[in-house]
Amino acid sequence: MKSAAFDYVRPRSVAEACDLLAENADAKVVAGGQSLGPMLNLRLAQPPLLIDITRIAELGRIAETDGAVTIGATVTHAAIEDQKIGAPANGFLARVASGIAYRAVRTRGTIGGSLVHADPAADWVSSLTALGAEILVVGPGGTPRRVSVADFVRGAMDVAIEHDEIVTGVHVPRLSATARCGYHKICRKTGEFAEAIGVAVFDPDRGLCRVVAGAGGGRPVVIDGARGTDRLLATFDDPRSGRECLDEAGVTGDDYQMQIHVAAVQRAVQELRGR
Amino acid sequence: MLRKEDDRYMRGRGRFVADIRLPGMQDVAFVRSPLAHARILSIKIPPTLRDRVMIAADLEGVRPIRADTTLPGFKSSTQSALADDKVRHVGELVAMCIAPTRAEAEDIAAEIEIEFEELPAVVDMLQGRQPGAALLHEPWGDNLFLTSVTDVSNGTPPANAAYEVTRELRTARQVMSPMEGRGVVAEWDSRVEQLVVHTATQQPHIVRSGLAECLGIDEGQVRVIAPDVGGGFGYKGILLPEEVALGFATRKLGVPLRWIEDRRENLVAGADCREHHYLLTAYADANGRLLGLDCEASVDCGAYSAYPFSACLEGGQIGSLLPGLYDFPHYRCRVHSVATNKPPILPYRGVARTGACFAIEVTLDALAREIGIEPVALRMNSLVQPEQMPFDNIAKRHFDSGNYPEALRRAIEAIDLDGVRTRQKTGEPDGRRIGLGFALYTEQAGHGTSVYSAWGIPMVPGHEQCQARFTPDGGLEIRIGAHSHGQGLETTLSQVAHQILGVPHDRIKVLHGDTAISPYSTGTWGSRCMIMSGGAVAKACEALAGRLKHIGAKLLQTDAANVRLEGGAVVGPTSRIEVAEIARTWYRRPQDLPADVDPRGLEVTEGYKAERDTGTFSYAAHACLLAVDPVTGEVELLDYVIVEDGGVLVNPMIVDGQIQGGTAQGIGTALYEEMRYDERGQPLASTLSDYLLPGPTEVPAARILHMETPSPYTRFGQKGIGEGGAIAPPAAITNAINDALAPLGAELLMSPITPRRIVEAIAAAQHTQTPEAAE
Amino acid sequence: MTTITLEVNGREITADVSPRTHLADFLREQLLLTGTHIGCEHGVCGACTVEMNGAIVRSCITFAVACDGAKIRTIEGFDEDPVMTRLRGAFSAEHALQCGYCTPGMLVAARDLVHRKAENPALDTRVEMSGNLCRCTGYSGIVQAIDTVVSENLVAPPSAEANSEPWFGPAPGPSAKTATPTASAPASPRPAPAAKKPAAPKTSGPAIARRPIKVEVGDLTVADGVTQFTESFTLAHPVATVWELMRDPEKIAPCMPGLVLDGPPENGALAGRMEVKIGPITAGFSGSGSFRRDDDAHAMALEARGNDRKSGSRVSGEISYRLTPASLPDAAEATRVDCTIAYTLQGPLAQFGRSDIVKDLVGRIGEAFAQNVDIRLRAPDAAMIAPAKLGGVSLLLGALGASLRRAILRLLGRGS
CATH class of the missing domain: 1.10.150.120 ([2Fe-2S]-binding domain)
Structure with a gap:
């Protein structure tokens, strides 16, 4: 199938993009189009106007400070995979990026696009939630607001953004050098959508210990351990206590789903511990 | 020998249907039924678009597609090119929309409103067999195309059966999914008053016959061209309603028309193979030898009998396939070919054998577990022995040659059965469970008139012919009516011709896929081409060799009995003349030929038919070693061994490619591919993210070992091998998974075996074993 | 049509393209470079892979218009x-x-x-x-x-080239030389009329704050193709007040996100339109329905069916509810509303893998409905409630969203 007809516009600046959105109620922002493209080709999405933000220079840049790396919204998964940008999480972002779909998708798919889509199965939704990243959103006023990924993603395909706002970047706080992360994705075949995602982060210097269970159909579920200890991780040494922990945290699903959610987190923890 | 066809594909210079451009060509998009079973009440077309839309009422004089068999009790269905009264599956064609581009044609399609009265749908074959089920074809009174019965018994189970197991098994509905879908470019050539249809088919001549019948025109008024075709696997062995609709419309409208199937159409309207259900009982004696089988099977045939293979192509064969390679005295099998509100069932690589192999081989493992012996021991006890060859099995299949136990022995050795059993006792450090499974099959191929005439479908294969001729510059043209779409016939048939005539490979051109330039053929199916087309090419080249020798001898001024064809030349007692020189003289310098030269020249048509046309039986033993993660249900294939006997191999590289490629499809059947339907007959996958095809990480490189037992019935002793790879993997993989899970009491009996099915089977087994724990 | 300039296999090309034409079709149909094959048009199979500015891309889900200024290399360019x-x-x-x-x-x-x-x-x-x-x-x-x-x-490993412009987005990027200047006006000469629909001003939202209302969602069952679930919530208003609103389809309709009635009901028959949005997916079901009302039992049942012309999908469903007296800590006279929702979806929207409904999604839809009813009861004369958006999810979408979820999971998770 071919897409229904649409108009196409290519703003130069974020302000122009926001103005265009404000003027066009049903317009859709597109970056790499790797998620929207299939929907258009299936005619399940039929926006009258596409606003291509990939020619807005500032959205494709990286800003690094001592405490964080800010990744522009249109930075591709491939750029992150190839470690062309700063590594706020000791290589963890590159590792996550390399597992997204396929290379020819990663070269165009963008971190901002992925987050705005908020597909529960998407890698960035779970992994950036675990890192405590914040999303930068700009509206017609021009003043960026920052919202944590956890608050930004309200549910499946549902994000806290107004129609005339766009995501300009992701602010990823740096982990300390001693921090370790684990990531485990369960899917039917390479590059396919996750049925369960487990993320584990332990940063003793920052007192952070967190696990995330993602791809459960809604927003990822975050479990924070007590500051300064990694006791939380031990919960997942045993599948029963792991399951109890996820149950309490609000992960839902039938027995199979719960079993693979526990396994995903458990294996992320194992990876974190280096075994 | 490397393939002649590779270069054009690797440079993007192949020519597939979608690559063809005709002046003034318009694109077609179809409006398809969103419902599985409904009566069409009205079709509303905006008046401004009326001349760009065709519906059933516009197809004046077009006859429905009808594929009957002469099997007693068969009930006939008729399939209109565009649905008139009722739609019987989601995706059935209702209207065709014509515009300069596909996108615009789809815009028109979106403007058409159809009012339906929805009818209850028959979504499951077992439900369809129940009394009171909704009826697809009301006059039938039930939903059975046919019930086939095989009974070799005294009416009771075997008296000396010490062991008996019964299993209920299912294989999912699949979509064959060649990377290229179907596609049609049609135009009416007013100069020769001929409908020219370029179509992605395996059987151009059969499509021509079917089109002429449906359109009510002479076959001479139809030319079908199959250009490069991007994989078939059976999906392109059918007369399409789309071909009929475009064939009619292009003549009516006077413009060339193109329709290219997209992936959504392919998945939604083309889910049409493999779906079987079995209730199978197997008996063994006290010594662990198979005594007999009792089976009740159903095939989910979809809504219509597809042309030319009919709706009974699977159901009609299960009875004779189920006994496999085993020799046993008791057999009863009843197979129901059930009409359902799904797309019509089509042949898919392995036709019926994949399901039958799954049923018998998985049940044999269950029987072996019941007896407490190695599954391979039960098989060794029960296989047809080499000294029995040729062998007529209990279902009257005539096995031509082979050594089945030896194939199994080699597989056991290659996969290291003893080593695996030792490893299983120690357990895996990562908590996974490993399992080993075997499966064997025979693949009947190249079977001909005697087999198909009994079946009585619209197409009965007879002699296969080849036209061969020299060009004036000494090149050789080979024309065949079958079609090559990945099998490499342009190379292998060239090899056959080269062997006989000594013409260099680069001077041999194999032409195929065009009814105007090739002899009639039923086409490429049933792994028949190397046997039938290969045989015909050999016959034609031998005849040409005789002509060369005749003319060459005249030119050498000697008797034909004194010359031989050698190294691309006719060699006489004292001198020689190159084949190219003979051709040049024949065509361009007839003045140099004596008056008594045979005027038939350097062009022949010769035919071939095996002296016994019951077919060849290649066979293989597959052995699979895998690891199952009992927590996540994930399966990893660790090793895969195939011991294959394809008789004499013409091109071993191509044979291995067929086996490896077939195995990949078999892995898809075993672990990934499933088109599910909801209870109203809505297909639940319309992208390749929902319908999973195995990729490079899902398919291991199989270790292929060859045996070479020549077939006594074919030209070179070759056997058909094109489908075998796809037959055994579901059985071998399922047996391996069941081997891995046996200690947990879990058993999987449905393909594909998904992670969820594994996890749930383990949970169910634990629940059964420890009922108190579940309280 | 939009004019683009790009380099294909080393050749500079300027062409007019429709924005909806993807790169693969542009190459194949307009440039007759048919070596690039189309296998799925969903970005899954890889048959259409080409190179853009040195990186491989899917030409079936990359629109030609977005390649303005790019360097494309197809299989024909690698001879x-x-x-x-x-x-x-x-x-x-x-x-x-x-x-x-x-x-x-x-x-x-x-x-x-x-x-x-x-x-x-x-x-x-x-x-x-x-x-x-x-x-x-x-x-x-x-x-x-x-x-x-x-x-x-x-291949020698690439030397670490200094990125002249530190920019990491998808090709060809902001510095590419394009045919159509990057501008604030739509690139096509004449925007489709529909494109110029200004967003509703944000101030038109309800003047009264939404109050959280807990919605219990029952188990979801599927039988004979009909998906059914129950939702219950309690409103801090007396039964008579709630019934006054909920007995009237014209009044209750605006509380259902996305639903617009064509006019007042006639002889129990309704006609209207339901807008459904989830992520980028939109569907507009036009159709008709009817309702049955039992004033004594405070019960109502609405059934409706409609078609989405755009996708060719159809939906039918029934919502029935019954009010019973209840109490809340802060309202002695409260009303419990028990709803049963059943629906069937057919056609392209249904033909993705259908999985379990996201309970949290259903719950949130119910919440939006309950809150709208609550607002309406507290301010009956307030301006029309703004079409309540719940991430674009409407009530019937509770149903629809369920079956669409798989679609979204499968197709939209790649990040764009």
Whole structure:
């Protein structure tokens, strides 16, 4: 199938993009189009106007400070995979990026696009939630607001953004050098959508210990351990206590789903511990 | 020998249907039924678009597609090119929309409103067999195309059966999914008053016959061209309603028309193979030898009998396939070919054998577990022995040659059965469970008139012919009516011709896929081409060799009995003349030929038919070693061994490619591919993210070992091998998974075996074993 | 039509394209470069893989208009490329192709991998090639051929080139020389009328704050193709007040996000339109329905069916509810509303893998409805409640969203 007809516009600046959105109620922002493209080709999405933000220079840049790396919204998964940008999480972002779909998708798919889509199965939704990243959103006023990924993603395909706002970047706080992360994705075949995602982060210097269970159909579920200890991780040494922990945290699903959610987190923890 | 066809594909210079451009060509998009079973009440077309839309009422004089068999009790269905009264599956064609581009044609399609009265749908074959089920074809009174019965018994189970197991098994509905879908470019050539249809088919001549019948025109008024075709696997062995609709419309409208199937159409309207259900009982004696089988099977045939293979192509064969390679005295099998509100069932690589192999081989493992012996021991006890060859099995299949136990022995050795059993006792450090499974099959191929005439479908294969001729510059043209779409016939048939005539490979051109330039053929199916087309090419080249020798001898001024064809030349007692020189003289310098030269020249048509046309039986033993993660249900294939006997191999590289490629499809059947339907007959996958095809990480490189037992019935002793790879993997993989899970009491009996099915089977087994724990 | 300028296989090309034309169709239909094949048009199979500015991309989900200023290389452009020449030799030697349909995309991806492995030898050939499906070969010849060429070390690892502009977005990027200037006006000469629909001013939202209302969602069942679930909530208003609102389809309709009635009911018959949005997916179901009311029992049942012309999908459903007296801590006279919702979806929207409904989604839809009812009761004369958006999810979408969820999971998770 071919897409229904649409108009196409290519703003130069974020302000122009926001103005265009404000003027066009049903317009859709597109970056790499790797998620929207299939929907258009299936005619399940039929926006009258596409606003291509990939020619807005500032959205494709990286800003690094001592405490964080800010990744522009249109930075591709491939750029992150190839470690062309700063590594706020000791290589963890590159590792996550390399597992997204396929290379020819990663070269165009963008971190901002992925987050705005908020597909529960998407890698960035779970992994950036675990890192405590914040999303930068700009509206017609021009003043960026920052919202944590956890608050930004309200549910499946549902994000806290107004129609005339766009995501300009992701602010990823740096982990300390001693921090370790684990990531485990369960899917039917390479590059396919996750049925369960487990993320584990332990940063003793920052007192952070967190696990995330993602791809459960809604927003990822975050479990924070007590500051300064990694006791939380031990919960997942045993599948029963792991399951109890996820149950309490609000992960839902039938027995199979719960079993693979526990396994995903458990294996992320194992990876974190280096075994 | 490397393939002649590779270069054009690797440079993007192949020519597939979608690559063809005709002046003034318009694109077609179809409006398809969103419902599985409904009566069409009205079709509303905006008046401004009326001349760009065709519906059933516009197809004046077009006859429905009808594929009957002469099997007693068969009930006939008729399939209109565009649905008139009722739609019987989601995706059935209702209207065709014509515009300069596909996108615009789809815009028109979106403007058409159809009012339906929805009818209850028959979504499951077992439900369809129940009394009171909704009826697809009301006059039938039930939903059975046919019930086939095989009974070799005294009416009771075997008296000396010490062991008996019964299993209920299912294989999912699949979509064959060649990377290229179907596609049609049609135009009416007013100069020769001929409908020219370029179509992605395996059987151009059969499509021509079917089109002429449906359109009510002479076959001479139809030319079908199959250009490069991007994989078939059976999906392109059918007369399409789309071909009929475009064939009619292009003549009516006077413009060339193109329709290219997209992936959504392919998945939604083309889910049409493999779906079987079995209730199978197997008996063994006290010594662990198979005594007999009792089976009740159903095939989910979809809504219509597809042309030319009919709706009974699977159901009609299960009875004779189920006994496999085993020799046993008791057999009863009843197979129901059930009409359902799904797309019509089509042949898919392995036709019926994949399901039958799954049923018998998985049940044999269950029987072996019941007896407490190695599954391979039960098989060794029960296989047809080499000294029995040729062998007529209990279902009257005539096995031509082979050594089945030896194939199994080699597989056991290659996969290291003893080593695996030792490893299983120690357990895996990562908590996974490993399992080993075997499966064997025979693949009947190249079977001909005697087999198909009994079946009585619209197409009965007879002699296969080849036209061969020299060009004036000494090149050789080979024309065949079958079609090559990945099998490499342009190379292998060239090899056959080269062997006989000594013409260099680069001077041999194999032409195929065009009814105007090739002899009639039923086409490429049933792994028949190397046997039938290969045989015909050999016959034609031998005849040409005789002509060369005749003319060459005249030119050498000697008797034909004194010359031989050698190294691309006719060699006489004292001198020689190159084949190219003979051709040049024949065509361009007839003045140099004596008056008594045979005027038939350097062009022949010769035919071939095996002296016994019951077919060849290649066979293989597959052995699979895998690891199952009992927590996540994930399966990893660790090793895969195939011991294959394809008789004499013409091109071993191509044979291995067929086996490896077939195995990949078999892995898809075993672990990934499933088109599910909801209870109203809505297909639940319309992208390749929902319908999973195995990729490079899902398919291991199989270790292929060859045996070479020549077939006594074919030209070179070759056997058909094109489908075998796809037959055994579901059985071998399922047996391996069941081997891995046996200690947990879990058993999987449905393909594909998904992670969820594994996890749930383990949970169910634990629940059964420890009922108190579940309280 | 939009004018674009791009380089294809080294040739500068200026062409008019419809914005909806994807790159693969542009190459095949307008430039007659038919070596790029289309296998799925959903970005899954890899047959259409081409190179853009040195990186491999899916030409079926990349629109030609977005390639303005890009450098494209298709299979036809690699005839003289040394690495591709070696790959062709190795593919033939290893029998890495049969029907040849996936081959152009496979080779373009393989060549890219040979270059990437020169930089990062740890990359696994099978994993990296998993975005290219082949139905014929079973992959072993392909993998072998690629590994053979990799082992020949034809490619020098790229020197760390200084990125002149530190920019990491998808090609061709802001510095590309384009035919159509990057501008604030739509690139096409005349925007479609529908495009100019200003967003509703944000101030039109309800003047009264939403109050949280807990919605209990019961188990979801599917029988005979009908998906059914229950929702219950309690409103801090007396039954009579609630019934006054909920007995009237015209009044209750605006509380259902996305629902607009054509006019007042006639003889129990309703006509209207339901807008459904989830993520980028939109569907507008136009249809008709009817209702039955039992004033004594405070019960109402509405059934409706409609078609979405855009997608050719159809939906039918029934919502029934019954009010009973209840109490809340802060309202002695409260009303419990028990709803049963049943629906059937057919056509393209249904034809994705259907999985379990997201309970939290259903719950949130119910919440939006309950809150709207609550607001309406507290301020009956307030201006029309703004079409309540719940991430674009409407009530019936509770139903629809369920079946669409898989679609979204499957198709939209790649990030754009």
